[in-house]
Structure formats: C-alpha cells, structure tokens
Amino acid sequence: MADPDAPVTYEGTVSVLTKFGLEQLSPYFEDLAKKYEELHPGVTVELDQESDDSVKGKTKTLVASNSLPDIYFTWTGNWGHNFVRGNRAVDLTKVIGPGTEWGETFAPAAVKSFIYNDKYFGIPLYLDAKFMGYNKAMFKKAGIDKPETFDELISACDALKETGVTPISLGNKEAWPVVHYVGQLLAYNVPQETLEKDFDPKQADYSHPGYVKALKEFKEIEEHCTDGTSMNGTSYASALQAFSNAQSAMYYQEILEFDQSATKDTPLKVEDFGFFQLPAPADAEGDPKAIEGAPEGYMINARSSNIPLAIDFMKFVTSPENAKTLSAPPYGQPTAVKGVVDEEVSSPTVVEGMQDIAEASYLMPWLDTANTPHVAAAWLTSLQALAGDTMTPEEVVEKVREAAKAEARR
Amino acid sequence: MAISLIVLCWFVYYPIVDNFLISTTEEDIFTGEVLHVGLANYERLINDPVVWRALWNNFAYAGLSIVFQVFGAFVLAATIEGLASDRWRRFWRAVYFIPSAISITVSGLLFYFIYQPKIGLLNAALENIGLGFLIQPWLGSEQTAIYAIIAMSQWQGFGYSTLLFAVAIQKIPRELFDAAIMDGAGPIRRLWSLTFPLTREMTGLMVIVTITGAFQVFNEVMVMTGGGPNNSSQVLGTWLYQQGFIENNFGYGAAIAAVVFVVTLLTGIAQLWYTKRRRVQW
Amino acid sequence: MVSTETAAPVKETSIWTAVSKAFLWSFLICLGIVVVYPLLWMAMNGFKNNVQIFGDPFALPTHWSWQNYVRAWNQGVRDYVVVSVLVTVASAICTVMISAWTAFGLTRSKLPGKPIVLIVVLGGLMLSPTVALIPLVKMFQALGLYNTFWALIILYTAFRVPFTTFLIRAYMLDLPSELDEAATMDGASEGQRFWRIILPMCRPIIASCIILHVLFSWNEYIFAMVFTSGTDMTTLPVGLTAIMAKHGTDYSVVFAAMTISALPIVIIFFATQRYFIRGLAEGIGK
Numbered sequence: 020m021a022d023p024d025a026p027v028t029y030e031g032t033v034s035v036l037t038k039f040g041l042e043q044l045s046p047y048f049e050d051l052a053k054k055y056e057e058l059h060p061g062v063t064v065e066l067d068q069e070s071d072d073s074v075k076g077k078t079k080t081l082v083a084s085n086s087l088p089d090i091y092f093t094w095t096g097n098w099g100h101n102f103v104r105g106n107r108a109v110d111l112t113k114v115i116g117p118g119t120e121w122g123e124t125f126a127p128a129a130v131k132s133f134i135y136n137d138k139y140f141g142i143p144l145y146l147d148a149k150f151m152g153y154n155k156a157m158f159k160k161a162g163i164d165k166p167e168t169f170d171e172l173i174s175a176c177d178a179l180k181e182t183g184v185t186p187i188s189l190g191n192k193e194a195w196p197v198v199h200y201v202g203q204l205l206a207y208n209v210p211q212e213t214l215e216k217d218f219d220p221k222q223a224d225y226s227h228p229g230y231v232k233a234l235k236e237f238k239e240i241e242e243h244c245t246d247g248t249s250m251n252g253t254s255y256a257s258a259l260q261a262f263s264n265a266q267s268a269m270y271y272q273e274i275l276e277f278d279q280s281a282t283k284d285t286p287l288k289v290e291d292f293g294f295f296q297l298p299a300p301a302d303a304e305g306d307p308k309a310i311e312g313a314p315e316g317y318m319i320n321a322r323s324s325n326i327p328l329a330i331d332f333m334k335f336v337t338s339p340e341n342a343k344t345l346s347a348p349p350y351g352q353p354t355a356v357k358g359v360v361d362e363e364v365s366s367p368t369v370v371e372g373m374q375d376i377a378e379a380s381y382l383m384p385w386l387d388t389a390n391t392p393h394v395a396a397a398w399l400t401s402l403q404a405l406a407g408d409t410m411t412p413e414e415v416v417e418k419v420r421e422a423a424k425a426e427a428r429r
Numbered sequence: 430m431a432i433s434l435i436v437l438c439w440f441v442y443y444p445i446v447d448n449f450l451i452s453t454t455e456e457d458i459f460t461g462e463v464l465h466v467g468l469a470n471y472e473r474l475i476n477d478p479v480v481w482r483a484l485w486n487n488f489a490y491a492g493l494s495i496v497f498q499v500f501g502a503f504v505l506a507a508t509i510e511g512l513a514s515d516r517w518r519r520f521w522r523a524v525y526f527i528p529s530a531i532s533i534t535v536s537g538l539l540f541y542f543i544y545q546p547k548i549g550l551l552n553a554a555l556e557n558i559g560l561g562f563l564i565q566p567w568l569g570s571e572q573t574a575i576y577a578i579i580a581m582s583q584w585q586g587f588g589y590s591t592l593l594f595a596v597a598i599q600k601i602p603r604e605l606f607d608a609a610i611m612d613g614a615g616p617i618r619r620l621w622s623l624t625f626p627l628t629r630e631m632t633g634l635m636v637i638v639t640i641t642g643a644f645q646v647f648n649e650v651m652v653m654t655g656g657g658p659n660n661s662s663q664v665l666g667t668w669l670y671q672q673g674f675i676e677n678n679f680g681y682g683a684a685i686a687a688v689v690f691v692v693t694l695l696t697g698i699a700q701l702w703y704t705k706r707r708r709v710q711w
Numbered sequence: 712m713v714s715t716e717t718a719a720p721v722k723e724t725s726i727w728t729a730v731s732k733a734f735l736w737s738f739l740i741c742l743g744i745v746v747v748y749p750l751l752w753m754a755m756n757g758f759k760n761n762v763q764i765f766g767d768p769f770a771l772p773t774h775w776s777w778q779n780y781v782r783a784w785n786q787g788v789r790d791y792v793v794v795s796v797l798v799t800v801a802s803a804i805c806t807v808m809i810s811a812w813t814a815f816g817l818t819r820s821k822l823p824g825k826p827i828v829l830i831v832v833l834g835g836l837m838l839s840p841t842v843a844l845i846p847l848v849k850m851f852q853a854l855g856l857y858n859t860f861w862a863l864i865i866l867y868t869a870f871r872v873p874f875t876t877f878l879i880r881a882y883m884l885d886l887p888s889e890l891d892e893a894a895t896m897d898g899a900s901e902g903q904r905f906w907r908i909i910l911p912m913c914r915p916i917i918a919s920c921i922i923l924h925v926l927f928s929w930n931e932y933i934f935a936m937v938f939t940s941g942t943d944m945t946t947l948p949v950g951l952t953a954i955m956a957k958h959g960t961d962y963s964v965v966f967a968a969m970t971i972s973a974l975p976i977v978i979i980f981f982a983t984q985r986y987f988i989r990g991l992a993e994g995i996g997k
Contacts, residue, residue, distance in 0.1 A: 059482065070953070073940040077672070077858075080940065083458050084852050105459035192569065194657055249546045251658040252569020259964075260761060286762075359788070393674040404659035409571050429455065433813040433872050434828060440869035441835050444843035444850065505742075523984060524743050527750065530980040531973045532930030534948035538955060538969055539753050550752060552933060553768045584746070596988060620719065636865070645839045648932040666841045666933070669932055673845050674937065681847050690842040697837040 023319070024113050027327040029059040034088030035332070036078065038315070040070040043346055048336075055335055062328065082107070089323040090333060093141060095132040095313045096389035098245050100261070102318055103135040109319040109326055112139045120205040121334060128382050129314040129355040141316040142333045143355035145345060147273050148312025148376050149199055150294040152280050154287055157184055157268040161255045165293065169236065169300035176244035179268045185218050186244040188267035190258035197406050198386050199311065200240065200271060200297070200348055201398075206309035206383035207299040214305075218389050220426035229304050234405060234412030241406060244269070248407045263287050271297065274312075278351050286403035294368060296375060309381040313388070314355050397422035445690060448527035452683035458566055470684035480685065483663045486575045487692075490582070490664065498585040498590045501636045503628070505587070506594030507620050525588035533585065537652035540581040543570045544653075568654050571661035578653050578662060582646075590635055596685055597631035598624060640696040665689050750973070757783075757967035764962050783954070783968035790943065791972075792857075793948030798860060798946060801926045802867035806924050807917060809868065812877035815905050817876075818883040819891060835873030840933060848937060862938040863946070867928045875920050882916040883909065918986045922979065929976055947972045 037048050045068050053066035067088065069077045074092055081087045087107060093099045102108040115122040115130060116139045122130055125143055133141025158164070158175075161182045166172040176186035191197045205214065205300050208229030217223040241247060250258075259279070262270035265286040272280060281292035299307035319329045335341065342356035347364045354360065360373045376382070387395040402417040404410035410418070452471070455464045474480050488501035493563025509521050528536060543550045552564045567577040601624065609619050625632075647666035650656060656663040656671060663671070665685055755762055757779050759930070795955035813832060817825055851857040856865070890912075891904045899907070910917070937945040944951060954968050980987065 069940070071956075079458055079677075079938045080852060080857055082858070083849075084855075099643070101459040105457075105461070109458070112850070192654070192657070194655075246546070249566035249569055252544065252546050252566030257545070261547075263767065264762065266765075393678075396671070397675055400657065400659045403657050404571070407571055407658050409659060433809050434831060435875065436809065436869050436872060437835050438845070440865060441829075441838055441843065441873075444846035445838060445844035451849075508739075517985075521739055521743070522988075525746055526980065527977060528746060530926060530976045530978075531750075532932070532948050534930070534932055534951050535753075535969045538951060538965070539749055542756075542966075543749060543752075548765050548768060548962075550768050550854075556771075557900070584749075585982050587972075590744070591987065592987075600927055615869055641837065641839065645841050647841065648948075651932070651936075669841065669844065673860065679845050679849075686842045686845060690840060693839050693842075694837060 022113075023111055023326055023330055025288040025327045025427060027331045028260055028325070029328065029331075030061040031328065031414045032063040032065055032327070033069070033090065033329055033332050034065040034086045035317075036074070036081070037066065037068045037090040038071060038074045040068040040073065043349055047172075047345060050344075051336055051341060055332060058335075064332065078422040085322075087320050087322070089320050089325070089329040090317050091320065092315070093133075094315055094320050094388045095141070096384045097391050098388055099133060099141060099318065100135055103140055107318075107321050109321050109323075109330075110138045110140060111142070111319065111330070114330060115142060117141050121337075124337070124339075124357060125355050126357050126377060128376075128379070129316075129326045132314050132382060132384070133316060133318075141318050142337065143314035143316040144337070145352040146314045146355050146376055147275055147353075148310045148311065148372065148379075148382070149203060149268055149273055149297070150372055151187075151297050152262065152272050152277070152292060153261070153269045153296045155291045155293050156263060156288070157182070157265070161268075165295050166298050169298045172298050173239060176240075180243075182391070185246055186249055187240070187269040187271065188258040188261040189241075189250045189271070190253035190255040191247045191403060191406050192254045195385075195387055196255045196258070196271070196401050197237070197250075198398055199404045200237055201402055202231060202383055202386045203297050203311040204236050204300075204307075205230065205305070205386070206381065207303040207305045207307055208233040208236075209305045210304055211309070211381050214383070217423070220391055220394060220423040223394075223420070223423040223427070225420040225423070227304075230416045231412045232300075232303075233348070234415055238405070238412065244307055251403055251407050252328065274369060275351070277347070277368050277372065278366055281417060292368065294372065306381050308379055309383050310376060310379040311383040311385070312376060312379075313382060313384045316355070320365075345379075384388075391426050393426045394419060394422045440682070448683050448686050448690070452680055452687050455678070455680045458677060458679075466680065471687075472682045473681060474684050474688070479660045479663055479668055480665075480688070482539065482660060483665045483668045484688070486662065486664050487644050487646065489575065490579055490646055491640045493579050494583065494586065494638070494639045494643055495636060498586050498639055499632060502587050502590035502635075503594050504620070506591045506598055507624050510592070510595055510598045511616065519597075522588075522592055526592050527588065529587040529589035529592075531585070533582075533648040534652055536581060536585045537649045540577075540584075541568065541653050546579055568662075569656055569658060574654050574658065574662040575664075578649055582649055590639075593635065594628065594631060597628040601627045637697055637701070641693045644693050644696075717808070731864045752975075754970045757798055757963060757970050759963055761962055764966075766938055779963045779967040780971065783964045783971060786964065787945075787950055787954055788947075788968050788971055791945055791947045794860075794943075794945060794950075795929060795947040798863045798867065799925055801860070802864045802871070802928050803921050803924045805864060805868040805874050806871045807920050809874050810920065811879050811910060811913065811917065812905065813872070813876045814879035814883050815909055817880050819904070819909065820890075820901060831875050835870075836877065840870055844937060851938060858939050860944070863928075863934060866938065867924075867931065871924055871927060875924065878920055878923075879913060879916055882913055885910055886991050915986065918983070922983050923988050925979065926976065 032284065035048065039045050039048055043146040048066055048068060052066055055064055056062060067077070078087075078091065080198045082105070093102060113119070115125075122139075126146070129143035129146055130139060132143065133139060138428045152163070157179065161175070161178045161179050163175045165246060166175045189196060209227050213227050217225055241250075253348070258267070259270055259272065263280055263285040268278065277292075277294070281287045283289065317333060319326060319333070323329050337356055339356060339359055342354035342359045343364055344350065345352050346354045346360045351365065351369065353365065353369060360370055362370055386398050390398065397419045401410055401415040404411065405415050453465060453467055455466050455470070456462070484653070488553065505525070509518055512518050512521075546552060546566040546569065551567065555561060555563050565573055568574050605623060606619065609623050614622070645666060646664050647670070650662055650664050650667045651670070654662045656667045665688060669682045669685040672678045672685060673685070752768070755772055758775055762774065763770065813828070816822060817829055817832075848857070851862050856862045886909065891908055892906050894908055918930070930948060932948045935949045939945060939949070951968055951972060955965055
C-alpha cells in the first residue's frame with residue numbers, strides 16, 4: 020500500500036463521492052473543486068454528488084464493481100467498518116492521528132469516531148447531534164422552566180398538556196425518530212464500554228439492566244409528552260412542522276435542523292426557539308454527559324493511484340477558511356475543525372449547540388448506523404412496536420439480542 | 430422472432446435461473462467473499478416470522494382484490510352496461526378508470542396524506558359524519574396498516590377491471606339478452622345465468638392477473654409504510670428488498686424471490702387449467 | 712275502485728323501477744365522488760399553504776396562485792419529467808417494434824419452431840420482475856449498465872414484450888390471409904410484407920399497445936428505484952418520493968408535484984379513450 024505521507028505530485032485526477040447532492044449543498048464541493056484546480060493546474064477534480072437517500076445504494080454499486088472513487092463519503096460505525104474490512108480504506112494514522120499537524124486541527128472526539136482496529140481511517144467533515152428544541156413562549160405560558168432532570172421534563176409535559184398543546188411532537192413513521200430518543204437514553208443508562216461491546220454481534224449479550232430501564236423511560240415520555248401510539252402513522256416531517264407552527268412545545272432534533280425549526284416565516288419566532296440536552300434520568304449507570312450524535316466524514320480509497328494527492332485535496336477541504344464556509348449559511352453544517360464556529364459565522368443556537376458537543380464526554384453514535392444492518396433493523400422495527408404498544412421493553416431487548424446472535428452465527 | 434427470444438431469455442428467463450443459484454449463497458459485497466451455503470437461506474425463510482406475515486398479507490391482498498376488483502368490478506360493469514344511454518356508459522367507465530391512469534406512487538402518497546392522523550381527510554370525514562370513534566392512525570397501527578394499503582389499491586384498481594369487464598360484456602350478442610328478457614328473466618337472473626357464464630374467460634383471466642399482481646405488490650407498501658410499523662405491513666416484495674438491498678443479504682433476498690416465483694407460477698398454471706376446462710362456447 | 716285495482720300492479724312496478732333506478736344512480740354518483748374527490752383534494756392542496764392544509768382539510772384554497780406548482784416544477788419535477796419522457800418513448804418504440812415483428816413471425820411466417828417461441832413469449836407473462844430483481848442488479852452492474860437510461864429501457868422492453876406480443880398476435884390472427892398471400896405471389900419479401908401490408912393494418916392495436924405501454928412505464932417504480940441512483944437519472948415516480956423526502960415539511964409543493972405528474976397521463980387517457988377501449992376489445996378475450 021502506498022505511503023499516505025509521501026510527497027504530493029500535483030498531476031492527474033481526483034474523484035470524489037460526496038453526500039452533498041442536495042441543490043442547496045452541492046455548490047460547496049463544486050466551488051472547492053474549481054479553486055483547487057486553479058491552485059494546481061495539473062489536477063482535475065471529478066465529483067459524483069449523491070443525496071442522503073441515494074448515497075448508500077451508489078456506494079454499494081461502486082464497491083461491487085470495484086470502481087470506488089479516490090475519496091468517498093462514509094458514516095461512522097458499522098458503515099465505515101465495512102470499508103476497513105474490505106481493505107478499501109487507507110490507514111491515515113500517520114497523517115491524522117494524535118500529535119500530527121492535521122489531526123490537531125480537528126475536535127478530538129470527531130477524529131476518534133473513525134478509529135477501527137486502533138487505527139485512524141476517516142477525515143471528519145462536520146458534526147451532528149441531537150437536542151430537544153423548545154418553544155420559550157409556550158414554556159412561559161405554562162409557567163415552567165427549561166427542565167434540568169428527567170422528572171422535571173415529565174412534569175413539564177403535564178403542565179404543558181394543561182395549556183392545551185402537545186408537549187412533544189413526535190412522528191415515527193420512519194422508525195428512526197424513536198431510535199434516536201432511545202439512543203440518547205441508552206447512553207445515559209448503559210456504560211460506554213458495555214454499549215460498544217454490544218455493538219459487536221460476536222460479543223453482544225445486551226444483559227445490562229440499563230437497556231430495559233432506558234426503554235421504560237421512553238415509554239414514560241411517550242405517555243406524558245406525546246400523542247401516543249398514533250406517532251407511528253405520523254412522519255417526522257409533520258412533527259417538525261407542528262413544532263414550527265407553534266402547535267407543539269418541543270421537538271427532538273438534530274443540530275442541522277435548528278435553522279429550519281424557526282425562521283422569520285414560521286409561527287415559531289426565532290427568539291422563542293431554545294434547546295436543551297434531553298435531561299438524564301437520576302441513578303443512571305451510564306454517562307450523563309454523553310450526547311447522541313456523530314460526525315460524518317470521508318475515507319481515502321486504498322486502491323487509489325494517487326493517495327497523497329487525494330489526502331492533499333481533503334486537507335484543502337478542511338482548511339480553516341473552507342471549514343468556515345461550510346459552517347456559515349447557506350450550508351450551515353457545523354464543521355469538525357476546531358475553533359471555527361462562532362457567532363459571526365453561524366446562528367447563536369448552532370454555536371451554543373457546538374459548545375455542548377465539544378464538552379460532551381462521549382458521542383453516542385446513532386443506533387442504526389453503529390450496528391450491523393440486521394441488528395439495526397431489529398432496533399428500528401421493535402422500537403416501532405414498543406411505541407405502538409405491541410411489545411414490552413423486555414421483548415424489545417430480547418428481539419435485538421436474537422438479531423445479534425443470528426448475525427454472529429453467520 | 431429471434432430478437433425477442435434473445436431479449437426474453439437474457440433478461441427474463443436467465444435471471445430467474447440465476448436467482449435460484451444466488452439463493453444458495455451468502456455474499457459480503459465489501460470483501461467480495463461468496464459462501465455457498467446450500468439450503469440454509471431456505472431454512473431461515475421457514476423460521477422467519479416476517480416471511481409468514483408477508484405471505485399472509487399477500488394472500489389478504491389477493492383475496493380482497495378478487496372480491497372487489499374481480500367480482501365487484503364485474504357487477505359494476507354489468508350495471509353500467511345495463512344503462513340505456515351510451516353517453517352515460519362511457520362517462521362512468523371513464524370516471525372510474527381515472528385512478529388507474531395515475532401512478533401507484535402518486536396514489537400511495539395521496540392516501541398517505543388521506544390516512545394521516547392529524548391532517549388526513551379520512552379522520553376528518555369520520556369526525557364530521559359522527560363516526561369519530563372510528564378514528565385511527567390508519568397506517569400507524571399494526572392492526573390496520575396493511576388493510577389501509579389494500580383499500581387504497583382497490584380504489585385505484587377497480588376501474589381498470591370494470592373497463593375490461595365492460596368490454597367483455599359488450600361482446601355478448603345482444604339477441605341473447607333480448608331472448609332472456611322475453612323469457613321473463615329479471616336483471617339479477619340475467620346477470621347470474623347469462624352474463625357471468627359468458628364472461629367466464631375474462632373472469633378467469635382477471636383472477637390470474639389479480640393474484641399474480643397481489644404477489645408482486647411493492648410500490649404502494651414502500652411509499653405508504655415501508656413495511657412498518659414493526660413489519661406488520663411487509664409483503665414478500667418489500668421484505669425481499671429490505672433483505673437484499675438494505676440488510677445486504679442478497680442470498681436471502683433471492684430465497685424470498687423464489688417463494689414469489691413458486692406462488693405466481695402455481696396460480697398461473699392452476700388458472701389456465703381452470704379456464705380451459707370450463708370454457709363456454711357460443 | 713275497479714280501475715285502481717287493475718292499475719295498482721303497474722304503478723307498483725313503476726315505483727319499484729324508479730326506486731331501484733334512484734338507488735342505482737345514487738350508488739354510481741357516490742362511487743364517483745369517492746373516486747374523484749381525493750384527486751381534486753390533491754390538486755387543491757397544491758394551491759394552499761401549510762397552515763391551510765393543517766387547518767381545515769375540506770376548505771377551498773383562499774387564493775388561486777400557481778406559485779407552488781412553479782416551485783415544484785423548478786425544484787426537480789422538470790428534470791424527472793425529461794427522464795420519464797425519454798425512457799417512456801424509447802422503451803415504447805422498442806417494445807412495440809419487437810412485439811409486432813415477433814407476432815408477425817408467429818402468425819405469418821413458415822419458420823420452424825414457432826410453438827416453442829410462442830411458449831417462451833407467453834410464458835413470460837407469468838414471470839414477475841420481483842423474482843429477477845437481484846440477479847438483474849448483478850448482471851447490470853457487471854455489464855456497466857447500472858444507473859444508465861439503457862437499464863430502464865432494456866428492462867421495460869423485456870418485461871413488456873410478452874403482453875404486447877400477446878395482444879398484437881391475437882389481432883393479426885384475425886387479419887385475412889389472402890392479402891399477404893397475394894403479396895407473396897407478387898414477389899414481396901418478408902420485410903416488405905411486414906412494413907407495407909401487415910403493420911399498417913394493425914394500426915388500431917399498435918395504438919392501444921403504445922397507450923398501455925406509456926401507462927406502464929410512466930408509472931413504473933421498482934426498476935426505476937433499484938436500477939438508478941443519481942439525481943439526473945430519476946424518473947417521476949421515484950422523483951416524487953425524493954421530493955417527499957426533501958420537502959417533507961412543505962406539503963403544498965409535494966401536492967403540486969403529485970398533481971403535475973398525474974395530469975399528463977389522465978389527459979392522454981381521455982384523449983385516446985376510444986382507441987384504448989377498442990384495442991382492448993380486439994386484443995383481450997381471444
């Protein structure tokens with residue numbers, strides 16, 4: 020395998036598979052490609068920009084036909100592991116690992132999310148995490164403050180219900196919204212080592228009592244704060260809409276959605292929008308300072324003919340100046356590069372959220388990307404059943420355990 | 430002739446043979462490893478509760494579609510053809526056909542909105558006519574999701590089969606009806622002992638088409654529920670997709686496809702045999 | 712008194728007929744409303760905004776602006792329409808030409824092996840695309856046709872040839888054989904007989920086959936979803952679900968996009984209704 024640290028020859032083409040195919044995002048890489056080509060006239064950058072929906076299928080096709088580009092998008096967790104297993108990713112420890120010049124520019128938790136077999140394989144581009152957005156005006160009307168503990172959240176919901184609003188709008192048609200609630204609750208209730216051990220089907224036993232406890236806590240939220248079992252028939256988008264329309268007081272959302280929740284055109288005023296971390300339950304055995312979220316990033320193809328050039332292009336993409344562009348409107352994707360996001364660049368709530376992420380002691384990855392596809396599917400479907408009252412917390416854990424066992428046997 | 434033979438053998442027949450080969454393997458696309466596992470995928474199939482649920486849903490789809498899209502459409506077609514004015518006959522045939530011209534994606538999305546708990550037409554309509562107690566999260570409940578999808582599919586499909594039956598009824602010689610009326614046969618009797626036997630061939634064809642169609646259902650489920658909640662509205666087609674393309678089990682997906690193949694082939698053969706045997710000459 | 716007694720049965724039957732007629736008509740009308748109203752609702756929601764859609768689902772739009780339709784058109788629908796038209800037209804031509812030529816061979820030529828060809832073609836009617844999905848994906852990946860227009864054109868053709876051949880063959884069987892016998896006497900080749908004599912005579916069934924094919928490929932979903940993945944290869948049905956995912960919160964745009972995608976096909980149906988029904992009448996039931 021070629022040395023990632025070898026000197027760069029600025030010649031030939033660099034092909035990139037991105038996840039910025041959306042109309043409002045695609046100019047980001049297009050502009051960078053143009054600038055890079057101007058800096059290095061011998062180089063051509065070829066872009067294949069896919070959307071959130073299409074990138075998985077496209078990547079699999081490219082893998083199956085051995086035509087993966089030099090640089091490709093990846094999630095953390097099991098998805099990224101696939102490339103490492105298949106020897107398709109360059110070990111970047113020498114250039115992005117601890118103590119390296121480039122590595123130092125990133126938030127440490129972000130780079131660490133791409134460690135596989137103790138080696139660094141990924142270049143984080145931006146960070147994402149889940150927070151509870153809330154309507155300050157509605158909280159005031161109900162006479163409550165931002166809840167600090169789990170019990171306060173539950174009683175806040177009861178108070179909000181009395182004022183005639185839905186405390187939390189939750190749409191679970193897509194199944195991942197409840198998975199996100201449960202992911203955060205699991206990070207609070209189950210210690211990090213246990214969680215990570217259970218992500219590996221061969222070692223998983225899901226015996227920690229925190230699993231059932233977290234699911235029971237979710238049921239409590241469902242009962243006190245949401246419209247109940249009908250959530251399975253509502254899409255996440257209409258739940259977000261209800262929050263923006265000031266019909267619900269809270270909505271659990273990604274930091275990437277902050278700027279969508281409240282705009283100058285929505286009934287929810289920008290100055291009324293606030294957020295807090297889902298409060299940790301008392302006597303939780305996990306990490307109360309963990310936040311559910313993950314960076315998303317890029318890997319370098321191990322079969323690329325010009326690995327140093329590919330790395331150089333990614334260094335260019337993550338330079339402070341370009342990282343700033345990414346974090347500012349219209350893109351608004353909080354960069355993984357340290358010390359770039361501030362009030363001048365991004366909206367205040369995004370900056371505040373980024374600080375919380377920086378202070379988090381553990382970034383709990385999404386359950387549906389951290390696990391193997393089969394186990395992820397078990398979480399998705401059985402949590403839908405939990406929300407719809409057709410499965411108990413114990414049955415859900417059992418179902419996931421079985422899925423992991425079946426996976427381990429193969 | 431040669432070109433159609435090549436096209437069909439290459440893209441229709443060969444893949445079906447290949448499907449059986451794939452169903453005896455397990456593949457890891459990232460490492461490129463292929464394991465030959467014999468019949469292990471079929472063993473897994475038998476023990477997979479979702480497969481049985483999906484099979485049941487496909488049968489429910491077939492059964493309800495035969496009731497509404499074959500027999501219901503037959504009665505409707507006979508009723509329309511019994512109208513005196515040709516203009517009205519054409520009018521109703523065309524009106525009922527409109528949903529069939531629209532793609533399943535559009536009607537699936539449309540009914541997805543109609544079934545929505547909060548903004549949906551259906552719950553609002555129930556509320557307005559005093560049936561508020563029937564309000565449901567139609568697509569969000571494990572008990573109702575698949576039936577809500579099947580209902581949409583009847584809405585969409587009955588006009589098409591009504592049109593085909595109307596065409597078949599038009600081909601029955603007028604004199605036979607006149608003679609039956611002279612003999613004093615009422616409309617129901619004429620329907621049962623004249624129209625029905627004389628369109629039996631069409632009925633047979635429609636039953637095959639409906640059953641085969643019910644086992645290929647994919648689009649509407651994908652658009653409306655994606656198989657959820659908790660796999661309750663999964664059909665063989667969507668479960669195959671989920672296994673093959675989401676969970677990376679091409680081999681297992683191929684085994685599910687084999688079930689679809691067997692069921693559709695059997696119904697096809699059975700129905701051909703039936704219509705041949707009971708063919709009515711005139 | 713006597714007169715009423717004799718008149719009564721007559722009157723009763725006429726009341727009975729009137730009642731059943733009224734019942735029949737109200738049934739037809741109610742069914743018509745169930746069929747048409749959701750479609751009108753869809754088109755109307757394209758004129759509303761989110762607040763109105765969430766407010767009262769039965770209310771009429773307060774103002775009729777085309778803004779959502781324009782936005783839907785510009786935010787992807789235009790590109791999807793181009794792809795759909797291209798795939799539909801190309802596959803319709805391929806399907807109908809191949810089918811007509813095959814049907815011609817099956818009914819009008821003296822080639823050996825006709826029964827085998829017939830079984831192969833008609834047997835294709837019973838095979839479903841779902842079964843072939845996984846092998847086809849692998850095959851198209853290997854051929855480098857994955858995520859190209861060719862993938863969809865080939866698949867739409869291959870899976871529609873059996874049905875289309877079936878319809879055209881039934882029609883050709885009914886054409887008098889004297890015509891092409893005379894042409895053969897005059898020394899016309901097989902190709903000449905096909906293009907000059909038989910094909911023109913089959914115009915009505917060809918027209919209905921084209922309409923049926925357009926109906927199919929304009930609306931096809933599973934192949935389009937599995938075999939294409941780029942935004943520039945997306946057909947309308949798949950594009951609609953993408954719009955739904957991207958503009959999930961902007962319902963009025965989604966409704967407008969749905970209406971735009973449904974409209975052309977409904978217009979085609981109404982414009983060609985006579986052809987369509989005649990073709991079916993000739994083709995099916997043989």
